[in-house]
Amino acid sequence: NAGVMQNPRHLVRRRGQEARLRCSPMKGHSHVYWYRQLPEEGLKFMVYLQKENIIDESGMPKERFSAEFPKEGPSILRIQQVVRGDSAAYFCASSPVSQETQYFGPGTRLLVL
């Protein structure tokens, strides 16, 4: 059973470009969480989604960031008009139901030049 998949593993963007980060949850998992880890810091919650629904986006910046988890395909975290402060590792986690353990992917490391 494959684990949580994230791609790309590394992403370089120039200021003003768009970044798209993908997360494929473990088989049978319908709950996806996104977290951001800034350098030398712990992980911070961004958004929680179930299939086709955003359940909790209290950690998402108000502008430029969006997330989706369509009926088919991976969850996408989209960052528009990236700035240097967006440089971080973005982790996706999945669980089969909301109160179960979250399993983390390897992360996408975004570098904004």
Place this chain on the structure above:
Amino acid sequence: AQSVTQLGSHVSVSEGALVLLRCNYSSSVPPYLFWYVQYPNQGLQLLLKYTSAATLVKGINGFEAEFKKSETSFHLTKPSAHMSDAAEYFCAVTRMDSSYKLIFGSGTRLLVRP
């Protein structure tokens, strides 16, 4: 609001020595508590979790943690450190509401000296 405090951003032990990583939490409702380990450039791996059953929780790789409500603590221990234990360790808390988002501490980097 919930929060997690990990005392000591860096802990250094000798190989074979006791490992003690401290975690204190704040929660207005009974929490679920977790310890995760992160190796360089990798994702987080679950070490163990507390979900209101036994207060002493055993995890993988010889780690265990004890939930102490009176001290609001969930410290991680291992009797004998191994070189392969060198990594960053994160304590996290969540609550039994609709989202179960994890609130993480700032992490403790464990160094193991030969």
